[in-house]
Amino acid sequence: MSKNVLRIKKAVHSFLKELRSDPHRLPYMGDKHYCPICKTGVNHFRTIDYHLIEPADRYQMVYPMFSFETMNMFAYSCPRCYSNDRDRLYALYIEQRLAGTPDGKKYNLLDIAPSLLSGYLRAMPQLNYRSADLYNPADDKVDITDMNIYEDGRFDIFICSHVLEHIKDDMKAMRELRRVLKPGGWGIAMVPITNAIEETYENDAITTDADRWKYFGQDDHVRMYSKKGFVGNLEKAGFKVDQLGVDHFGRDVFDRHGIHPRSILYIVS
Ligand SMILES: [Zn+2]
Structure with missing residues (x-):
């Protein structure tokens, strides 16, 4: 033959x-x-699942649906592995950043509240992977506002994606992330951000599921971040913040991997 x-x-x-x-x-x-x-x-990624955004309609979320950074409703999840657009963005960056790592060199990575990306990260030869979560199964059961089981400077890299919007004292959590990061280390810090507001919106009087959907974008979120508010808090916690968007990755790369041009990756160091 x-x-x-x-x-x-x-x-x-x-x-x-x-x-x-x-x-x-x-x-x-x-x-x-x-x-x-x-x-x-x-051929194309799946559009976002109806059930993920239906409550925003039911409770009349006050922010325009298309004002959110890093959310590709039309190319949301991979039909094969179900990763979403932000997972794909992180994978692209991590691959870029770890390319050229000398053989045998391993970075300690902490993944807070691991997502579908954890299997991918665990398999990377350049990483010693460790996951942490307070409620769900993970390597360590950890409260992000008090990670005393980790000594100062334990990790070279962390990923903290869509966690801080659930935490009442997000500044305390950010300071902990900084403490466990080795000097010269870096992290991916991401939260839902709407470009519709100048200042982060927080209000202790908002406690019902309906009101939280309406003003915070989900029933277990405790605030809605603005870009300025999020970056400002990270800087107050002692981080340098880099914002990587379509100019960094390229329009073709974003399109190829189903990432919306409005997406921004926040890298802290
Ligand atoms: Zn996939």
Whole structure:
């Protein structure tokens, strides 16, 4: 059999295998876009699930739906591994940042409230991976506002994504993140941010699920951050903050990986 025939047979076999494992994936198969986490080509990413945003409609959230940074409603999750757009953004950056790491060198990484990205990170040869969560299964059960089980400067890298908007004393949590970070280390710090407000909105009188959806964007959030407010708090906690957007990654790279041009990655050091 010629090499070409073999190649076609192999391609057909793997296509059928993919299809059998999840027939709903058929419309997504292709290679127009690419998921850096499961390392698979897709024709398009899935739009955001209805149930994730329906309460914003029910409770009439006061911020425009399309005022949020780093949220790609039209290309939200990967049809294969279910990673969302921000997971893909982190993967892109981490790959970029760790490229060229000398063989054998390992960085200690702390992943607070791990997401789907944890399997991907655990498999990276350049990382000693550790996850921490107060409520859900993780390597360590830790309160982010008091991480006394970790000594100062324990980690080279941390990821704290969509956690701080749940924490009443976010400044205390940020100072803890800074304490456990080694001098010269860096972290990914992300929260939901709307560009519709100048100052972060916090109000102790807002306690019901309905009001929290309306003013904080989710029933277990305790504030809505503005960009200025979020960056200001990180700086107060002693971090230098870099904002990496489409200018850093490139328009084509964002499009290829299903990341909205309004996305901003906050890197603290
Ligand atoms: Zn994927």
